[in-house]
Amino acid sequence: MIFMTATAATPARGPHFAGPGAWFRGNLHCHTTESDGNVSPSDAAAGFANLGYDFLAITDHDRITDPATVDAHGLCLIPSVELTASAGLLGTEFHILGIGIDPSTVLPPRTSPGRVSSAWLRNQGAAVFAAHPHWSGLTVDDLMGLTIDGIEACNGGTTLDSLKGEAFTHWDEGLLRGASWTGLGTDDTHWHTLDRGTAWVMVRATERTPGALVSAIKAGNFYGTTGPAINDVHLEFVDDGRVLKVHVHTSPVAAMYLSGPGARSRHTFHETASAITSVTEVDPARMSITSHTFEVDLTVSGPARYAGRGTGQRHIRVSCMDWNRGRAWSNPLFF
Numbered sequence: 582m583i584f585m586t587a588t589a590a591t592p593a594r595g596p597h598f599a600g601p602g603a604w605f606r607g608n609l610h611c612h613t614t615e616s617d618g619n620v621s622p623s624d625a626a627a628g629f630a631n632l633g634y635d636f637l638a639i640t641d642h643d644r645i646t647d648p649a650t651v652d653a654h655g656l657c658l659i660p661s662v663e664l665t666a667s668a669g670l671l672g673t674e675f676h677i678l679g680i681g682i683d684p685s686t687v688l689p690p691r692t693s694p695g696r697v698s699s700a701w702l703r704n705q706g707a708a709v710f711a712a713h714p715h716w717s718g719l720t721v722d723d724l725m726g727l728t729i730d731g732i733e734a735c736n737g738g739t740t741l742d743s744l745k746g747e748a749f750t751h752w753d754e755g756l757l758r759g760a761s762w763t764g765l766g767t768d769d770t771h772w773h774t775l776d777r778g779t780a781w782v783m784v785r786a787t788e789r790t791p792g793a794l795v796s797a798i799k800a801g802n803f804y805g806t807t808g809p810a811i812n813d814v815h816l817e818f819v820d821d822g823r824v825l826k827v828h829v830h831t832s833p834v835a836a837m838y839l840s841g842p843g844a845r846s847r848h849t850f851h852e853t854a855s856a857i858t859s860v861t862e863v864d865p866a867r868m869s870i871t872s873h874t875f876e877v878d879l880t881v882s883g884p885a886r887y888a889g890r891g892t893g894q895r896h897i898r899v900s901c902m903d904w905n906r907g908r909a910w911s912n913p914l915f916f
């Protein structure tokens with residue numbers, strides 16, 4: 582058995598929480614009257630400006646709504662699109678987000694195979710994500726055939742529509758099969774229901790420009806959330822590489838999770854919260870936690886136990902949940 586001997590302050594690959602720049606809050610999935618949304622592009626920007634967001638990607642169906650034609654209401658608007666593609670293994674058409682694309686670009690037809698459209702978006706320089714995989718009826722095999730940076734782990738709009746907005750299962754299976762996907766939180770706002778401010782991303786970028794934000798998103802320097810903040814996650818190898826320490830810092834939360842393959846996951850609560858027997862005993866002011874260090878003894882489980890069979894790609898994810906059931910999840914940290 583081979584153990585790493587190097588001590589690393591950052592993962593071999595994965596999100597950098599302490600990189601230069603600042604955190605910016607944004608929604609990367611939104612529709613307007615340019616497709617099937619209920620409000621104009623300028624009113625959509627106003628809606629997210631009112632929520633305190635820093636940036637917005639308007640992703641109308643099969644058309645790029647040019648930010649130059651929109652009153653941004655102070656937001657940074659990233660020219661983007663949601664392409665329709667055909668067809669999943671189970672026969673459904675599905676949707677692919679392209680974040681950061683020249684508004685004058687001529688788009689491929691809606692009948693294009695997803696593997697063609699996703700590769701095409703990548704060639705245009707966009708960050709590429711499979712939208713709402715569960716809602717679309719996509720299999721992980723479908724996703725593995727696409728050229729994508731990641732998937733929507735949580736899509737608030739389809740959660741409200743059908744309770745099919747989550748794809749954490751798809752995500753974790755893909756990671757175990759060797760994909761290195763990141764996981765978005767988005768609204769998929771159509772302005773039909775209360776489909777805004779439900780899930781979003783916090784991006785660590787050097788500046789609030791489309792170029793810097795898209796670069797950071799492609800690099801995985803963001804996390805998804807429906808409420809809490811993940812302020813820092815970093816890895817440290819100690820004891821000559823035999824022990825992996827995962828240092829996590831969040832806003833006040835009820836629980837933190839280290840997600841590894843299968844049963845190799847951990848959780849932690851405040852010491853008093855672990856003994857709760859009734860909801861009436863919950864006292865968030867006293868029972869919240871903001872930091873924890875998970876220790877993984879690699880001599881017990883073995884580093885390979887953190888990889889899928891045959892991939893050699895070891896990873897963990899970090900998540901947390903607040904007392905309102907709001908959740909935040911990091912992108913995978915590979916080690």
Ligand SMILES: [Zn+2]
Pocket residue numbers: 663676712713
């Ligand atoms: Zn869609």
Ligand SMILES: [Zn+2]
Pocket residue numbers: 610611612663712769
């Ligand atoms: Zn959509």
